[in-house]
Amino acid sequence: MDKDLTPEQSLKVIESMIGQAKKSFSRMSFYFLLWGVLLIVAMAATYLLRNGSEAFSQGASWGIAGLIGGILSSIHGAREGRRQPVNNPMDRVIGWIWGAFVITMMIVIAASVSNHQDPGGMITLLTGFATFLTGQIMRFKPLIIGGVLFWIAGLAMHFTNDPLTLTALYCGSMFFGYIIPGLMLKNQEDGLRTA
Template sequence: MEQPMTPEASLRLIDEMLQQAKRSFSRMSFYFLLWGALLLVATLTEYAMNRAGLPNGWLGWPILGTLGGIISAVHGSREGRKAGASTFTDRVFMWVWMAFTFTLVIIIISCVQVGQRPGPWVSILTAMPTLISGGILRFRPLILGGVLFWVFGLLALFQWPEHGALLFALALLLGYIVPGFLLKRQEDGLRTA
C-alpha cells in the first residue's frame, strides 16, 4: 500500500473503504425475528389457555420475556465483540430499545397492578421503536409494521377487546416477523455484496 496515488486512486480507495465499513452494520433482523416469535408464542398461549378456561395463561409473558432478554443480551455482546467497530446508528438503536424495554416492563407491571390487559398498551408502545428503527434503516416494511402496531393496539383497546390477543398476534406477524425476514434477506445480500 505504498505506491504513489493518483486522485482517481484516492477516490476509489475512499469509496472502497466506505463500502467495507457498510458491511460492518449490526444485524437487527435477529432481534425482530426473536422477539416476534417469542411474543407470538406468549400471546397465543395466553389466548388458548384463557379460551380453554385454564388458569395462569399470562405466565408465558414473564418466562418468554426473560428468555428473550437473556438471548438478546448474550447475542448482542457476542456480536459487539466480533464486530470490532461501532457506529452512531448502533448507539441510537441500543438506547432506543433499552428505553423501550424498561418502559415495557413498567407498563406490564402497572397494567397487572390495576387489573388491565397489557396487550393493547404493549402494542401501542411497540409501534414507537419499530417505527424509529424502520426510519433509521430506511426500511419501509418496518415503518409499516410500526404503524400496524398502533392500528391493532387501538382496535384491541376500543373496538374488539375480546379479540385483543389475536389482533396483537397479527400485529407481531406483520410488524415483526415478516419485516424481520425481509430485513434478514437484505442484510444477507449486503454482507455478500
C-alpha cells in the same frame, strides 16, 4: 484506487463512503424474528389456555417468553458485539430506543396490572413507537410500515375486549411488524455479508 482527484471526484468519494457507513448497522434481524415468534406463541398460549390454567390466564406465558427472549438476546448480543467489524453510533441510538422501550413497558405493565387493566394495547402502541424509529434510523421501509401497523393494532385493541379479536390483532401486528420485516432484513444482511 490510488490517484489524485478532481474536486467533483472527491465529493463523489466522500458521498459514496458516507453512504456505505450509514448502511453499516449490526445484524438486527435476529431480534425481530426471535421476539416476533416468542410473543406470538405467548399470545396464542394466553388465549388457548385462558380458561384452563390460572397461571397462563394471569400472564405466565409472557414471563416465560420474556425470560427466554432476554437470555437469548443477551447471548446473541454479546457474541455479535465481539464479531462486529464496525462501531456505528446509530447502533447505540437504536439500543437506547429499545432500552427505553423496555423500561417504559415495565412501568406500563406494573401500572396496568395494579389498576386491573390489560396492558396489551398500550404495549402495542409502544412497540410501534420503537419499531417506527428503528426503521427510520435504518431507512428500512418494512420496519417503518411495521411500526405504523403496531400503532393501528394498538389503537384498535383499545376498542375491544373480545379475547379472539385481541389475539388476532396482536399476533397479526407481530407477524407483519416483526416477522416479515425481520425476514426481509435477514435477506438484506445475508446479501451484504456475501457481497
